[in-house]
Amino acid sequence: xxxxxxxxxxxxxxxxxxxxxxxxxxxxxxxxxxxxxxxxxxxxxxxxxxxxxxxxxxxxxxxxxxxxxxxxxxxxxxxxxxxxxxxxxxxxxxxxxxxxxxxxxxxxxxxxxxxxxxxxxxxxxxxxxxxxxxxxxxxxxxxxxxxxxxxxxxxxxxxxxxxxxxxxxxxxxxxxxxxxxxxxxxxxxxxxxxxx
Numbered sequence: 744x745x746x747x748x749x750x751x752x753x754x755x756x757x758x759x760x761x762x763x764x765x766x767x768x769x770x771x772x773x774x775x776x777x778x779x780x781x782x783x784x785x786x787x788x789x790x791x792x793x794x795x796x797x798x799x800x801x802x803x804x805x806x807x808x809x810x811x812x813x814x815x816x817x818x819x820x821x822x823x824x825x826x827x828x829x830x831x832x833x834x835x836x837x838x839x840x841x842x843x844x845x846x847x848x849x850x851x852x853x854x855x856x857x858x859x860x861x862x863x864x865x866x867x868x869x870x871x872x873x874x875x876x877x878x879x880x881x882x883x884x885x886x887x888x889x890x891x892x893x894x895x896x897x898x899x900x901x902x903x904x905x906x907x908x909x910x911x912x913x914x915x916x917x918x919x920x921x922x923x924x925x926x927x928x929x930x931x932x933x934x935x936x937x938x939x
Contacts, residue, residue, distance in 0.1 A: 745786055747852060747866060747873045752782040756849035760875025761837045761858070764792065764883040766829055768908030769918070769934060770901070770927045771891050773824060775836035776882035777815040777844050777851075780875050784810060791870035791877040792884035804885050807878045815843030816886055825930040834858060840879075852876045898924045 751758050763775040787810065788803045789795055795803060808814065817839030824832040837858055841851065851861050854869035854876055866872050870880040888907060895904035901924060906914050908926075917923075918933055927934055 744874050748875050751850050758875045759848035759851045760873055760879040761851055761853045762870050762876050762880035762883055763833050763836060764887040766833055769910055769931050770908035772818045772820045773832050773836050774883045774887040775817050775840040776879040777840040778875055778878040779812045779846055779848055781812055786874060792880040800881050800885050803881050813844045813846035814882060815840040817843055821926050821928045824928050894926055
């Protein structure tokens with residue numbers, strides 16, 4: 744997982760890993776994070792966000808906070824997602840996360856998303872191939888989960904605490920009955936079919 748980061752570190756370049764959480768759900772924001780690690784940081788996490796339990800992600804986040812030179816985050820809500828589409832909203836969140844770093848960088852490694860206007864290396868499964876990108880995936884996932892836990896308190900019927908806005912069976916049954924919230928993505932199928 745360090746090969747791609749090391750390739751740039753050996754050239755004296757500062758790497759910013761960027762990833763997102765929440766492209767696929769029917770509700771809630773898309774969240775992006777950017778992480779700059781000190782050059783030649785050794786591998787210190789158990790995997791990217793998808794490979795870790797919620798508890799392991801929380802532990803990893805604390806380690807990332809201790810080690811990172813800079814961490815940037817950004818949240819783009821469902822209203823913007825509906826207005827500009829999920830891919831553009833994801834890129835917007837990623838660029839805002841990079842701006843939030845407040846630290847110079849030379850190269851951006853993303854999980855497949857090509858960012859215009861920056862020196863970007865969009866790796867297929869970047870969160871599995873780059874330590875910086877894997878760290879960003881963890882930061883984004885923990886932040887988004889916390890946001891969805893807050894929304895669960897506002898809309899308990901939708902059980903966002905467990906499904907995080909993804910189409911669980913219970914979630915889909917509510918949508919089929921014509922129910923939705925302010926944070927649902929109205930442009931996403933099956934909501935689009937129900938609302939238009």
